[in-house]
Amino acid sequence: MAGSHHISRRDFIKLTTAAVGTFIGAVVAVPAIAYLIDPALKSASTDAWVPLGKLAAFEIGKPAPASFTRSIVNGWEKTVNSYGVFVLRTSETETLVLSNKCTHLGCHVNWFADKQEYICPCHDAQFGINGQVLGGPPPRPLDRYSGDQVKVEDGILFIHFLGA
């Protein structure tokens, strides 16, 4: 046996104790750490294709309001938020969807057909029919969905909503 795979009694005990100790430690530590960091490991994807209604119901050249709700679940708490948009069919094939949330402080803008403007009731911000800023305090145009972010399936208009 000498010179072969000999291991002293003391070393064997040390090694076994270390191995068993590591195993027991892992059995305790893995569930404990997983339990604590669990919410951080779950990334809730908030983006989705949201239907806004039949495309045919929207007139070409005339902004029309539409709304939808999205719910978020955090733990056991569910929050439902509603969102409003204006749908503008710029042509037979092209559609522009604008968020109704003013880029200044988040009030909801209204469409005035006589002025051909979106006007915010809070601070009189004015936006053009394509969402561009015409006057007032807003720092940027209205948030928009166009091109890739808009699609029509079976005659239903969808926008690619990314989240609040």
Next chain:
Amino acid sequence: MMWKKLFAWLDERLGLNDLYKATLDRPEPKGNWWNTLGSASLFLFLLQGATGIFLSVYYTPSPDHAYDSIQYIMNGVAFGWLIRGIHHWGASLMVLVVFIHMLRVFVTASYKYPRELTWLIGVGLLLCTLGMGFTGYLLPWDQKAYWATTVATSIAGSVPWVGPFILRVLRGGTDLSALTLSRFFAAHIWMLPAVLTGLIGVHLYLIIKHGESEFPGRDD
């Protein structure tokens, strides 16, 4: 060796060797499994403390959220079922082990001089343990918890003269309400554990001071 130096430095200041001799290397009567029940109770207390702290990460003591937060622990959090399962079954096991521990001390007459105080403090520990079971039972805020606490507080309310007052103190008013849930929660995670920890400290000190009692022999 750096570890030996570090240990020597710490030992000189903390008296680790003396501590080791007093707690783990003390003289014991002939080994007997019945003598391990106190250590088993202490282990269960520490286990309940650890799992309880973990549960408090997600549990919410309000009538609106208590039930849902526990459903979330059971179904939504990784290993939540395991942590709550250990806490749930450990609670029953702790009452059982503490009670058998008491029976052992009684049967072997270990409560006699000079260990009367150890026994008395043990009685306090038993009552605190039962109190932990009583307050913890309400926290899931399901039908079983609600009605069990309704009945138990009503029993406390049947005491002559002061009964109705005791009932209002326990419930935080005449009805079982959000106030009951939050005060049971406070008692369960702060007050009773604080008392338990203090009593356990004195209990252990007395055991180390007097040593364990020899089992009575045929002639005793």
